[in-house]
Amino acid sequence: MTHSVIPVTKQFFRNGIILLILLILLYTFYRSSSWLELCAGLAFFLFGMQCMQDGLQQLAGGKLERILAKSTETPLKSLLFGISSTLILQSTTVVSLLIIAFISTNLITLAAGIGIIIGANVGSSGGIWLLALAGQNVSLSPFAYPLIVIGILASFAGKRAKSAGRVLIGVAFILLAIDLIKGGFSAFTEDFDILSYTLSGWLGILLLVLVGLILTIILQSSHATLMLILTMLSLEQIDATQGFALTIGAIVGSALATGILGFLGGNRAGMRVAASHVIYNAGTGIIVLLFLKPLLLLINLISTHLGFNALIQIALFYTLFNIIGLLLFWPLKGSLATFLEKIIPNLPAPEQLIETQTIHPQTTDIEESAPSPFLIESALSSTQTATQAVLQDLQLLSRVTLEVICHILLLKTTILTVESTDENTIIEYQDLNPFDADELYRQQIKSRYSELLTFISKIDYNEADKAYQTVIMTSQVIAFKLVSAVKNSNHLQKNLRYYLTKEGNPAQPLYIELRNYIVNNLQLAYQIQAEITQLKEDSDLKAEFDHLSLTALIEDSRNFESQFRAQVYQALKENTLDGFNTSSLLNDLQYATQIVESLFNILKLVAIQDNNLLQNIDNIIQMNEGDL
Numbered sequence: 001m002t003h004s005v006i007p008v009t010k011q012f013f014r015n016g017i018i019l020l021i022l023l024i025l026l027y028t029f030y031r032s033s034s035w036l037e038l039c040a041g042l043a044f045f046l047f048g049m050q051c052m053q054d055g056l057q058q059l060a061g062g063k064l065e066r067i068l069a070k071s072t073e074t075p076l077k078s079l080l081f082g083i084s085s086t087l088i089l090q091s092t093t094v095v096s097l098l099i100i101a102f103i104s105t106n107l108i109t110l111a112a113g114i115g116i117i118i119g120a121n122v123g124s125s126g127g128i129w130l131l132a133l134a135g136q137n138v139s140l141s142p143f144a145y146p147l148i149v150i151g152i153l154a155s156f157a158g159k160r161a162k163s164a165g166r167v168l169i170g171v172a173f174i175l176l177a178i179d180l181i182k183g184g185f186s187a188f189t190e191d192f193d194i195l196s197y198t199l200s201g202w203l204g205i206l207l208l209v210l211v212g213l214i215l216t217i218i219l220q221s222s223h224a225t226l227m228l229i230l231t232m233l234s235l236e237q238i239d240a241t242q243g244f245a246l247t248i249g250a251i252v253g254s255a256l257a258t259g260i261l262g263f264l265g266g267n268r269a270g271m272r273v274a275a276s277h278v279i280y281n282a283g284t285g286i287i288v289l290l291f292l293k294p295l296l297l298l299i300n301l302i303s304t305h306l307g308f309n310a311l312i313q314i315a316l317f318y319t320l321f322n323i324i325g326l327l328l329f330w331p332l333k334g335s336l337a338t339f340l341e342k343i344i345p346n347l348p349a350p351e352q353l354i355e356t357q358t359i360h361p362q363t364t365d366i367e368e369s370a371p372s373p374f375l376i377e378s379a380l381s382s383t384q385t386a387t388q389a390v391l392q393d394l395q396l397l398s399r400v401t402l403e404v405i406c407h408i409l410l411l412k413t414t415i416l417t418v419e420s421t422d423e424n425t426i427i428e429y430q431d432l433n434p435f436d437a438d439e440l441y442r443q444q445i446k447s448r449y450s451e452l453l454t455f456i457s458k459i460d461y462n463e464a465d466k467a468y469q470t471v472i473m474t475s476q477v478i479a480f481k482l483v484s485a486v487k488n489s490n491h492l493q494k495n496l497r498y499y500l501t502k503e504g505n506p507a508q509p510l511y512i513e514l515r516n517y518i519v520n521n522l523q524l525a526y527q528i529q530a531e532i533t534q535l536k537e538d539s540d541l542k543a544e545f546d547h548l549s550l551t552a553l554i555e556d557s558r559n560f561e562s563q564f565r566a567q568v569y570q571a572l573k574e575n576t577l578d579g580f581n582t583s584s585l586l587n588d589l590q591y592a593t594q595i596v597e598s599l600f601n602i603l604k605l606v607a608i609q610d611n612n613l614l615q616n617i618d619n620i621i622q623m624n625e626g627d628l
Helices: 002-031 033-060 063-070 075-089 092-104 110-123 125-134 141-154 159-188 201-219 222-234 240-264 268-290 292-306 310-343 377-381 383-408 413-417 425-429 437-457 463-500 508-534 539-546 550-573 579-608 617-625
Strands: none
Touching (some): 002 033, 033 159, 033 222, 075 092, 075 110, 075 125, 075 310, 092 110, 092 240, 092 268, 092 377, 092 383, 110 268, 110 310, 125 310, 141 159, 159 222, 201 222, 201 240, 222 240, 222 310, 240 292, 240 310, 268 292, 268 310, 292 310, 377 383, 383 413, 383 437, 383 463, 383 508, 383 579, 413 425, 425 508, 463 508, 463 579, 508 550, 550 579
């Protein structure tokens, strides 16, 4: 009862806080029309940025993700991808989420990801230049209305036209937002002078850095913060130096906002990417602050010669900030990756995946399975990362399946690591007080299988993703076979427990033989599953598994079934077994062969042991054609 009350209380408290904030906002809107205009401008701006990013991503149609998969061949390609992708999407956060997904699924290295982040920060300067140019004392809102009309009409002209229309609508809302922000901010601040409240010297600069940082974390967009900075500059409510300090805070705040998302996700790869982004921006920010005066002299010199106003100077400062970051961190990206992998290591794989408690008579205590570490939301950013996430989760599901079957068959899971067993040694691993088979299936298999199917249903394919679609279909078959193996083991538990405790019963030796047959194949499946990640590097190990084929293993299974069936009928003929025991054995033989043949599907995972999935798709497709 206690466990069910706590989440409800937390949800009620959270909803109460949200409602209170909304009521406060509505009251402030009622009291100040200029404040409402400013907030509406910020809302229009954020909505416009979101529309534009969504439209551009849809227009890309997965091309960016496919380029990213090949962008780590050289460090220069990583840098250029970071620059170009952010110039297109105008969001370092979106690019960071792509990187997290690719690193989480082992498609790129952390060092390559850091190279892309450095490029993404340089590329983000393009958007700031556009905002600086748009923020001049010229109203652009009249251009917004035709764009909205064209954008809405485009939504009726097909998928790609709809995406292009969404981009136009995004641009239109940004243009409207610029005028709203300028008008609202001007009216909202007309009664007081911001400059009179600012502190001088380093204390004032650091305070403004903090203000820029907090604003960006609240707005979740450095572009929105920069728009406010440009507005204040155009209204002469701050000077250029104060604008530079606020800009530093906005850049560092953007990294912190991404960092918070990365750490909240709990994924180790996400944590490392987020930490690298924070270290890059914060480290660059510290260096820029230390050398702020020489940098100001350089900007003044350039501005004097080229006639740049204060708004363009902000864009120039933003660009120089990221160029300094590039020069500082590009030589250090490998060392930074090694450092982050050391302080944020991958969690060690547990010896047993199923966390079980002490069993008391007539009771079971099984912990619910935790959410998959691979089926994370960011992995859905591309078909490639989603497919790789499914394959990684499938390996996890196969390992859990083997452990569950051991528990159901009255065995300790440590038997999986034994090289070979016989009728005598298997007794050492026997556990005649098993977990309830139905409860094990519900909590450890059904919940994981449901999570996998839900994730697969969210994968968005396009015309170029037919090969990946085939891989996903194969994965679904493997997962279904693993689940079937557990269900068939459930049918065996009752009879196994009965006959294994009946000393002298003529059926007992046959049940021991039947279970030993299953155990030998469980051990083979475990060996294959455990060694998959090493197959790429170990050619001898690869050769060892190459001779295994589904056809040969199925033939061996059918031979055992035929021999065992003949053995049972011979015992019945000799009156060693009665008809009741015979029918039980024959039914359970059918379950046993179905379990073993379902487990053979783990062999299909060998075809995708190479991290470069594109090189192995043909192999997987061929294996799928011979599916059981």
